[in-house]
Amino acid sequence: MKIVFLDDATIGSAASLDPIKKLGDYVGYSETPPELVVPRACDCDILIVNKVKLGKNEIDGCKNLKLICEAATGMNNIDVAYAAQKGIPVKNVAGYSTESVLQVTFTLILSLLGQIKFFDEYVKNGDYSASGCFTEVKHTFAELDGKNFGIIGMGTIGSRVAEVAKAFKMNVNYFSTSGTNHCKDYPALSIEELLAKSDIVSVHAPLNEKTNNLVTYDKLCLMKKSAIVVNMGRGGIINEADLARAVDEGVIAGAAMDVYSAEPLPADHPYMKMKHKERMMFTPHVGWASVEARVRLVQGIADNIKSIL
Secondary structure: OEEEEOOHHHOOOOOOOHHHHOOOEEEEOOOOOHHHHHHHHOOOOEEEEOOOOEOHHHHHHOOOOOEEEEOOOOOOOEOHHHHHHOOOOEEOOOOOOHHHHHHHHHHHHHHHHOOHHHHHHHHHOOHHHHHOOOOOOOOOOOOOOOOEEEEEOOOHHHHHHHHHHHHOOOEEEEEOOOOOOOOOOOOEOOHHHHHHHOOEEEEOOOOOOOOOOOEOHHHHOOOOOOOEEEEOOOHHHEOHHHHHHHHHHOOOOEEEEOOOOOOOOOOOOHHHHOOOHHHEEEOOOOOOOOHHHHHHHHHHHHHHHHOOO
């Protein structure tokens, strides 16, 4: 049984791949450009990918393929429908990153709203020492208590984010990206109502035909000037050029991004050209990547492989 992982560098060294390697003849590549997908995977039985794209041509080029393993939860890089036509199951790993994404979500929210970058630099650059005052009251921050928290996508991660928001005594509402208001614990609103009402909006939805370009400049203009947006789902859900413009113009107070429509972030991206980068916080798509989450991911892939052996 030949197992090929086309971009195993995406796991990093924090989690051993031994649970996968011991299941067959393993061949791993740190990364794979599109033109090498078929040459490297043509004779494998099990193919593992994280961000490598598998369309009709790639799937047809792998003649022995018995299983495709997605080394993540989202599968928008794989033509799942075509694989099903060919009788090839596609298995992802659901739920492995929930606690990791939850933690990074609130790290970004608290850091942005709490002005942590400013206060940290205020001390480090000597301004605090020279101030003659025990505190700094000119630069303000607000509490979460009593604020309206809007969640786009009330799935497994969104539900956990809602629980923590409630622990901060926030008022939680959500927009269902599927169109089915399955969660009865919190009020469901339209996207327009959610944006207009919320002090914080956090995105935890997959990228699909319903969510692509969901939040545009016109919709951002519905929000409070004091509001912030956090995207932990996929970059294409928010129109990135529109968000950069809205933050620069002061339409909203700021935003925090962990995901981008193109990754890594292009050097000429609108975010990199902003006049007011201090109103933004960026992380390089690390929400999923705690050590514990990576270990769970590897074990989940191994379990998926075992299910067909």
